Amino acid sequence: MSAGTTCPVDLSPGTESTRFNPVIEKYELALLMLLGFAGFSALIGIAYNSIRRYVFKDFHSLDVIFDAGGRVSLSLTAVTVTSQLLWPADFLQSPTMASKVGISGSLYYTLAIVLSVLVFAVLCIQLKTRAPGAKTFPQIAYARFGKNTHILFCVVALFTNMVIVANLILAGKAAIEVLSKDSSNEFTLMILAVLFGSYCMIGGLGTTFYISYFNTALIFITTSLFILKFTYLVEPEVEEVTSHKALHTAMSCLKGPDGNYENSFLTFRSESGIIYGIVTLFMTIAIVFCDQANWQSRIAAKPREGMLGFLIAAFLWYAIPTSISFVSSMTYKTMSFKNGTNLLTDEEIDEGYITPFVVQSLLGKEGCFVLLTLMTMTLMSTGSGEVMSVSSVLVYDIIKTHIDPFRPGAQPTDCVLCGKSKIPIAMDDVPRDPFPLAIVVI
Template sequence: MSVRCCIYVLVVLVSLLCGQVSANNSTRGGDGSCPYRLRDAQGGSPGVSTVLKKHESGLLLVLGFGGFSLLLAFLYNAMRKYIFHDEHNLDSTFDAGGNVTFSLTAVTVASQLFWPGDILHSATLTVKNGIAGPFWYATGVMFNIFIFPILSVNFKTRAPGAKTYLQIMKARFGKQTHIVFCFFALLTNLVITIGIILAGQATIQSLTEDASDEFVIFVMAMLFGSYSFVGGLGTTFYVSYFNACLVFILLIIFVVRIFYVSDNDDQGLGSVQKVYEAVSCVEGPEGNVDNSFVTFRSTGALLYGVIEIFVSSAVTFCDQASWQSRIAAKPKQGVLGFILGGFMWFTIPTTMATTTGIGYLTLCYHNGSHLLQDGEITEGLVTPLIAERVLGSTGGIMILTMGAMALMSTGSGEVMAVSSIIVYDIYQTYFKPYREGVKHNQCVLCGRNKKPSFETKNSSNDQNADKVYCECHYIADCETCTADVQARSLAKDNRKLKPNYTCEHHGRYREYLDSLIRFKNWCIIWVTICIIPLGLVVFESGIDLNWIFYEGAVVTVPCFPPVFLSIMWAKATGPGLIAGGISGLIAGIVVTLGMASTFPGGLGNFLINTAQDHTILAGIAAAFGFSLGVSVIVSYLTSNVKTREDEEEEWQKTQDIDNPLNPWEQNYQEELKGIQYEGKPSYHQMEICFRSAKILAYATGLISIGVFAVVIPCIMVIFPVMDDGVFKGWVTFCHIWAVIMAIIVIFFPPVEEVKKMLKQYRLNKTKEASKRSPMKNDNTANNSKNMELQVMLSDGGHQDGAKV
C-alpha cells in the first residue's frame, strides 16, 4: 500500500510541476452531457479528402522521393569508393561495411519499425480502445525490441562473418534444417511485404485522386527497389535517417497544433484541458473501466498487448531485414543502437497515436458523431483525417510524405532481405558453390582442413599428427594479387578493359565473387519486379492489413524459438528445430481454424472469424508453445554436446562462416588488440573480447523491459480513470520524451557519420604519407603495404564485377 501511495504522490508531483492538477479532479466535461455516445458516421460523411491528383502524387513519390533516394545512393557509393574503398564489395552490399555507428543503427532500427501500418494503425487503436490502446500495443512490441540486443550480440560474437541468420542454421545443422528455415524466412518476408503493400495502398489512395491499384503498386515497387539496386543496404541507413527526421518533425507539429495552439476554428483543440474535457465525456468501449477513453484499464487493449508480444517476436526475430541492419554494426554499437532505437520507436504509438487519436475523438464529440465510417477507421485513416483538419491540404501532403518515406525504408529493407537470402543461402549454397562439399573446418580456397584454433577432446591422440593442414597465405602477402590490383586499377583509370586475374591461388575465387555481384544486381531487380504481381493479387484477394498482420504471425512465429535456440543454445540440434518449427506451424493453423469455427458463421465467415482477438491469441500461443517445447525436448534427446570442448567445437562451426578475401577479423582489429591468435581468434577469445558488450546487452535489455513492461504500466493502471491532472501529466511526459528523441534523431547520426569519415580520411592520408616517406623502416613499410593492399583488394578486386 505504501508503494502505491508513493507512486501516486510521484505522479501528482509531476502534474503539479507542470501546473496540471485542476481544482476539481472529478470533472469530466464542461457541457454537462457526460457520458455521450457518438453516433455512427452518416453516409454523406466527407471523410478523408484527396489532396493530390494522380500525376502530382506520381511526381512527388517517384521523382521526388525516388529521385532523392537515388541521390543518397550515389552519395553513399561515392563515400564507400573514395573514403572506404569498398563500394563494389559483395559483403558491403548487405552489411554496409560492418561498422555502422550506433546512432545511425538506432535511427534505422526505429525507422524500419515505423511501419506505415504503425503510423496509421496505432491511431485506430486509440479510437477503438482509448488511450490504453497504443500504450499496451507499444508495451507488447517493446518487450521483444529489448530482447533482440541479447541475440544480436551473441550473433556477432559467435558468427561474426555471417550475413544471414540462415547461414548459422546451415553451418550448425546441415542442409535439411537450412532448407526448412529458408522456407520460414521467405514466408516471413512475404507476410511483411504484403502488410507494407496494404498499408501503402491505404495511404496513397486516401490522399490521391483516382489512384488505381496498378498505379499504387507500381509506385511502391519503384520506391522499394530503385536505391536498393544502386546503393545496397548502406543507402537504406541514410534513407532511414531522413525518414525518422521527417516523422519526428511532423510529430512535433501535430502535438503543438492539437494540444498547444488554439484558434477560432479549432473545434475543441488547442489545449490539453479542452481536449480532456471533450474526450472524457465520450462513452468508450465496454471493456474499459467506466466505459472511459482515458483509462489504462482496458481488457481489449491488454489482450491486444499480449497478442502483440507474440506477433512482434515473429516480425523482429524471423525477418532477415531486422537482422541485416543489426549485423551491419559491431556488437557494442549494435546493442546501444537497438536500445536507443527502441526508445525512439516508443514515441510513435504513445505520442503520435495518442495525439491524432485523441484529436479525432475531440472533433467527433463536437460534431456529435464519428467523422469516419467504421471500415475507414479500421483502414487507418484517422491520422490522415486529423492532418487535413488541423493543417489543411498541407497536412495531407505531410502524411503522404511520411507514409512514402516509411514505405521506402521498410520496403527496401524487405527487398534487400529477400535478395540476401537468395544470394547467400540459395544460389551460393545450392546452385553455384565455389567448392562442392566443403565442411565448416575446411578452407574454401584449397579444400584442406584448417588448423584448429582450440584443443579438442581428442587432441592428446597423435592420429592427426601427420595430417596436412591448409597453408593458404594471407592475401595481403600475395605479390601476384598486388600486381593484379595495380594493373586493374590502372586499366580503370585509363578507361581500358581490365585484365584477367593472374593469381593462381586467389584469382579464381575473386572471379567467383565477381559473378555473385552480377547475380546480386539481377536478383534485386527481379525481387522488385515480383512485387508488382504480388500486390495485384493481394488487392484482388480482399484481405486487409489487420488480417494479414495477425494471421501471418500464426504461420511465422513457429520460426522464432528455433532461431533463438540456434544462436543461444549449443545443445540445439537440427532434428529438434525441424520438429519444433513444423509442429508449431501445424498446431497454430489447427487451433486458429478450430477457434474460428466456434464463432457465428464458422469458417464460412473466414476472414472475420479468423481475425477475432481470442482466435488470434489461441493460434499464436499454440504455435509458439509447440515450437518451443518440441524444439527443446527433441534437441535435448538428440544432442551430442556433453562437455565444454564439445560446446566450443559447436560454436567454431559458426566462426568459420567467412569470406576468405574479406576476413571478418579485419573488421575487429581495434577490438582484438593485445589478443594473440593465429589466423583467426577462437570462439573463446571472441567471447572474452566482447564480454563487456554482452553484459551491456543483458543489463540494458532487462532494465528497459522492466521500465517499459512493468514500472510504467504499474504506475498507469493505478488510476481507474484519469482525472485531468493525471491526463496532463501523461501527455506532458510523452511530449517531453518526443522532443528529446527528436533532438537525438536529427543531430546525433550526422555528427557520428562525419567523425567516422574524418577518421578514415586521416587514416588514408597517414598511409599515403607513410608510403611516400623515405625514412620509414622495413617493418613500417611492410605494415603500410599490407594495410594499403587490403584497401585496394576490397576495391579493385571487385570493381564492376567485370570479367574479360
C-alpha cells in the first residue's frame, strides 16, 4: 500500500501467525547470560564481600546483608530504584498499548508509574524517621497492631513478590523464546534463576546496589543505540519505514480507536488511554507499596538520600519506556500500513511481540543482541531485588519473630534487648500524625 492511499485507513487484523526466525544460537545466549552478565556480577559480589570483611570489618553482620550498612548514597539509591522499576513488560506491553490506543497509551502508562513512585517517595520518608530500626514494612505492623496483623502483612508482602517474580519469568521467557533458537522451558528457567540469585546470594543487598550502576548504564546505552539505529543512523532499506516522514504519514493516515480525538493515533486526548492510565496508577500503587524490594532500597539510605533518590529515579525511569514504546509501536504501524494489514495477530500483539518483531525485522542479529542485553539488565535488577526482599521477610518477620525469636514470649511492645515493657503515651505536641505515639521504657 502506498503512502498516497485515501485516509483514514483501518488496518485489518493479522490472520496468520508470524513465523519468527530466532537468530541467536542457544550457546551464544548461555555464554552471554551465564558467563557474561552473571559471571561479572558474581565477581563484583566477591569483591564487595572482601571489602566488607577486610576494610569495614562487618562481614558477619546480618543487617549489612539486608541494608548494605544503612548509609547508601544518593546516586546508588537513584540508579538502584531506576533499574528495579524497569520490568521487561515496560518494553513489551507498553508498545502493545501504544499500537492499540496511540501515543497516549504509552504516555499515560508511564505517567501512572511515575506518579506512584513520587507518592511512595513522600510516604517512605516516614519509615526512616518514625521507625529507624525497621528492616521490613511488616515489622511496623507487628509493633503497632500485634501478631495477627503482622501475619497478614507478611502474606501480602510474599504474595506481591510472587506476582512480580511470575511477571518477570513470563516476560523473560517470551523474550528468550522469540530471540533465541531451541530454548526450552527448563533452559529458560535455569538462565533466569542464575540471573536472579547469582550475585545477591554472594554479596547481599550491597552487591545489588553496585551492580545497578552497571545495569542502568547498559540500559541507557542500549536504549540510545536502539533509538539511533531507528531514527538517525539508519540503513537505506530501513529508512523507508523509520524516517520521520514515513512515520508521520502512516500514523496520520491510520484510523485510531473511537475514543481518540478525530480517531487519530497522534493525540493525547484519548478516553481509552486515560482510563488505562488511571487503572495502571491504582494497580502500580498497590504493587509498589506492598513490594518489600522498594522499602528495602529506601531503608538502606538515610532519609534525605532515600527520598531524593526516588525522585531522581522517577525522572530517569520516565525517559526509557516512553522512548522505546514510541519508536517500536510507530515503526510497527508504519510497516503494517505499507503491508496493508497487521503483520502480527491480535494474540501476538497482546503477548508483547511488537518490539522483538521490529528489532528482528529491521536490525537483524545485532539488534537482537542489543534487545537481549536490555531485557537481561531489567531481569537482573528486578529479580535480584525480589530475591533479597523475600529473604528479608523470611529472616526478620518469620524466623526472628515467630520461629526462633531472640527473646521467646516477648510482646510487640517489649524491648528485645532488656525485655522490659514499653508504654505508649499520646503526644499532643506532634501535629499531623494520625497515630501519635511515643514509646518509653519503664
